[in-house]
Amino acid sequence: MRKIILSVLVLVLSLELAPGQGLYSPGSPKDDGRFAASTKQVNQFFRRFNAEESVDGSQRYYSGDALYRDRELRGKFISILFDNETSGISNELKREFMGEVLSEVMPQYINFHREGWFAEVSALFMYRGKRENVTLFLKIQPEGLGYEWVIDKVVFEPFKDIFSKPEGDAKGFLHPLSHELGFMNLRKAFQDSDTPEAFTPKEYQPDYLTLFLYEMKRGNIRFDNILDVKFHFFQINNWYFELNQFNRPGFNTGWLISNLVKLNTGDKETLLRYIYDQK
Amino acid sequence: MKKYLPLFLLLFFATTAVSVAQSDNISPARKQAIDSLALEKVKDLSKYISIIGSKETQFSEANRVMDRAEELFAPGAEMGVSSLNRKEIAYYKVRRYFERLMALNYDRVNITWYDIHYISDLERQPDGRYVGVVTVYQRFEGTSLESGLNYRDTTKKDITIYVEKKQTQIAGRTIEFWDVMLGDIRVTETSA
Numbered sequence: 044m045r046k047i048i049l050s051v052l053v054l055v056l057s058l059e060l061a062p063g064q065g066l067y068s069p070g071s072p073k074d075d076g077r078f079a080a081s082t083k084q085v086n087q088f089f090r091r092f093n094a095e096e097s098v099d100g101s102q103r104y105y106s107g108d109a110l111y112r113d114r115e116l117r118g119k120f121i122s123i124l125f126d127n128e129t130s131g132i133s134n135e136l137k138r139e140f141m142g143e144v145l146s147e148v149m150p151q152y153i154n155f156h157r158e159g160w161f162a163e164v165s166a167l168f169m170y171r172g173k174r175e176n177v178t179l180f181l182k183i184q185p186e187g188l189g190y191e192w193v194i195d196k197v198v199f200e201p202f203k204d205i206f207s208k209p210e211g212d213a214k215g216f217l218h219p220l221s222h223e224l225g226f227m228n229l230r231k232a233f234q235d236s237d238t239p240e241a242f243t244p245k246e247y248q249p250d251y252l253t254l255f256l257y258e259m260k261r262g263n264i265r266f267d268n269i270l271d272v273k274f275h276f277f278q279i280n281n282w283y284f285e286l287n288q289f290n291r292p293g294f295n296t297g298w299l300i301s302n303l304v305k306l307n308t309g310d311k312e313t314l315l316r317y318i319y320d321q322k
Numbered sequence: 323m324k325k326y327l328p329l330f331l332l333l334f335f336a337t338t339a340v341s342v343a344q345s346d347n348i349s350p351a352r353k354q355a356i357d358s359l360a361l362e363k364v365k366d367l368s369k370y371i372s373i374i375g376s377k378e379t380q381f382s383e384a385n386r387v388m389d390r391a392e393e394l395f396a397p398g399a400e401m402g403v404s405s406l407n408r409k410e411i412a413y414y415k416v417r418r419y420f421e422r423l424m425a426l427n428y429d430r431v432n433i434t435w436y437d438i439h440y441i442s443d444l445e446r447q448p449d450g451r452y453v454g455v456v457t458v459y460q461r462f463e464g465t466s467l468e469s470g471l472n473y474r475d476t477t478k479k480d481i482t483i484y485v486e487k488k489q490t491q492i493a494g495r496t497i498e499f500w501d502v503m504l505g506d507i508r509v510t511e512t513s514a
Contacts, residue, residue: 065369066361066435072461074438076512083457086442100440105350155445167410187448200428268410288451290406 082297085274086155088286089138091120093152112152118145126289126299127225136303140282151279156183156190161279163318167267170201171257174267177255180319197255198320206249208240253271275318281306283314348444348452348485352500356452357441360483360502363394364439366454367457370394371460372433375423388420396484396503405511416507421482428464428473432499435460436476444485452485453505459512480508 079099082088094117095104104111121141125132142150153160160199161182168177178198183190209215213238221228232242240247258264274286285302289295304314325465348356370391374384402421414422434441436459444452457480464473480504 065372066365066370066439066458067437068435070434071437072434074436074459078436078438078459082442083443083478084455086455087440090443103350103353103443155443188450189446189448189452191448269410290513291508296513 048086061308077292077294079296080296082299085286085298088124088298089153089155091124093117094120106317112150114145114147114150117150121145123295124300125303126287126301127295128291128293130301132300132303136305137202139305140279140284140303143282144279153276153278157278158182160274160276161195162192163273163275164269165271169265169267170199171263175199175201176310178272178320183283194252196319197252197257199251202249202254206240207238208243208247209238214238217242277311283311353444356485356500357501359500360454360456361439362439362484363483363502364458364481367391367394368435368458368460371420371423372435374420375426375431375433375462377429377431378426384424388417388424391420392417392496394504395486396505399482399505399507401507401509402507406513411508427466428463429463429467430463432463433460434463454483454485456481456483459514463498476514478510478512480510482506 082091083100087096087100090100090103094110094112094114096102097104097110098116098119110116118141121144122137125137130306159178164179164181166177166179167174168173179194180196180198182190182195184193215232215238217226217228232239236242240249249276255264272288276284278285283302283304283306284300286298287301288298304310304316370387372392373379373387379387395416399416401414401416403414403419404411434476440457442455442457444454446452457478460477460479462473462475462477466472466473484503484505486501486503487498488501489496491497
């Protein structure tokens with residue numbers, strides 16, 4: 044048995060030491076600090092934002108560890124989590140944001156499982172033989188023994204074009220005594236009009252996700268590819284920020300805050316309508 | 323001796339893992355042990371990719387290594403590859419990706435891995451398995467002797483890992499251990 048153990052150890056060691064082959068083999072190229080600085084995963088963005096890992100990312104800090112959510116470390120981390128090359132977020136706004144997030148009295152953290160953040164995915168789908176851009180919004184929800192990402196909303200231009208409710212004189216209607224005629228004039232709404240949505244309530248909003256799934260089940264929509272992914276965060280009180288991935292030379296790369304907005308009353312709803320493109 | 327090797331390895335992994343695997347919750351210490359195991363699998367994969375890509379590797383040997391590499395993956399795993407010029411993802415089954423790597427038209431290929439990695443937290447899926455992502459960086463250098471052209475790129479590889487508690491019987495005893503399988507890999511060319 045000893046011979047077997049020895050043989051296996053020799054085999055494993057000889058593979059480990061094969062020059063320039065696997066991870067951490069002799070001859071591995073050295074990172075000049077750029078990859079270490081990069082916020083490599085969204086997970087790392089969460090950890091850095093909350094100061095839940097060491098500076099080099101090799102050690103995860105947990106509640107009880109000396110540096111877990113350390114205010115000074117958080118300050119250093121958050122200051123490198125902004126896109127400093129293209130986004131033009133003013134230093135004053137960053138300072139105000141950091142002041143609130145790092146408050147000594149009531150510091151604020153982001154949480155993977157909590158509501159208030161979601162993904163926006165730009166994708167391509169084939170629709171009736173044509174490649175079409177589709178925007179999907181996904182959110183995290185508890186399911187079974189864990190969590191899952193689910194599609195919450197969809198924006199699809201061909202659907203938006205279909206539903207355009209006429210206004211003013213152009214809008215058809217069912218007159219207020221239609222009931223006395225047993226709604227016989229519904230024929231006009233459904234047969235003679237090409238805008239049946241004119242006969243819906245003011246608050247009517249088409250459910251694009253249901254339509255999208257229906258068309259997919261009918262075989263009219265087929266997935267093609269993913270173009271881009273970004274994230275929207277509303278977890279910090281009275282603040283919104285957008286998270287984008289920056290793949291470029293230098294040290295300010297990876298998942299970074301690309302947009303920062305201080306929210307006043309009502310701004311969140313307006314912003315959400317804008318993001319969902321369902322104004 | 324060869325026939326004892328798998329049994330030995332199974333015993334080795336089971337006994338080293340059993341001390342850290344007793345419940346469904348993953349404590350920090352257990353997470354660290356799982357990270358080490360995951361990193362071992364990623365190291366194996368990186369080694370296999372370097373061997374498959376190397377022009378000095380014989381065809382039969384490359385095929386044997388591809389078999390070994392495939393064993394690291396959960397069924398149905400895919401590689402999603404994009405470049406700086408092409409944002410769209412090209413999807414390949416793992417085997418197909420290896421075959422394409424082997425067939426690259428260079429006289430000399432050198433694949434090395436940067437001395438850095440990042441391991442995410444583990445999140446539980448609806449089916450109870452845990453999932454995480456390990457990020458590593460690879461440098462590829464291909465040389466064509468005839469044209470004298472050199473191609474070089476650096477890619478970021480985000481590797482899915484699935485972590486599952488399993489049981490095995492050894493000498494009449496039931497031993498629980500955490501197993502790690504690799505899943506889908508996102509390959510992105512970087513500007514480095």
